[in-house]
Amino acid sequence: MVVPIDHYRMQPPSTSGGTPVLVPQAAPPGPQTLQVRLYPVNPEANRMGPLTALVIDNLQGHGSFSLQYGGQTLQGEASRVASDYPGFGRILGSLGGDGHARITGRRGIANAAGVGGVLAVSVQCEYVLTAPGQGVGACRMSDGATYQMHFAP
Numbered sequence: 001m002v003v004p005i006d007h008y009r010m011q012p013p014s015t016s017g018g019t020p021v022l023v024p025q026a027a028p029p030g031p032q033t034l035q036v037r038l039y040p041v042n043p044e045a046n047r048m049g050p051l052t053a054l055v056i057d058n059l060q061g062h063g064s065f066s067l068q069y070g071g072q073t074l075q076g077e078a079s080r081v082a083s084d085y086p087g088f089g090r091i092l093g094s095l096g097g098d099g100h101a102r103i104t105g106r107r108g109i110a111n112a113a114g115v116g117g118v119l120a121v122s123v124q125c126e127y128v129l130t131a132p133g134q135g136v137g138a139c140r141m142s143d144g145a146t147y148q149m150h151f152a153p
Helices: 043-048
Strands: 008-011 021-024 032-040 051-057 062-069 072-081 106-113 122-131 134-141 146-152
Touching: 032 043, 043 146, 051 146, 062 106, 062 122, 072 122, 106 134, 122 146
Parallel strands: none
Antiparallel strands: 008 021, 032 051, 032 146, 051 062, 062 072, 072 106, 106 122, 122 134, 134 146
16 A cells, blocks of 8 residues: 555654654645535526536635636635625625525635626625535626525535
């Protein structure tokens, strides 16, 4: 069996003069990939239908965010934010009511843009992760389409 050496640490010999031995160490957790479903909630979004997005979380409060929209690949970032982050809830609140204020969990924002020149589309999202790999949120596209987000393992 071949195991990378960086997953082991050297244990020094005992004071009785034994031989040093390699002791297994837990590997640090790697990035987590989250699938996100986006469901249309207004007529503009209904024209495109449901979408799938991908978040790659580096487990340090930041990650990448990407999705396909209208034939364009939108790429950007996702970041965790504090519960008092200025303006958080504006997009979630656009779905109606203030239910986002009662959702507890890790809050985050995600933004992405296409590179289509004049026809480029962008998206802004807000979300709350309610359990590992699970959560809800909302996204608004620059063309007015609004989507509800669902994170699922």
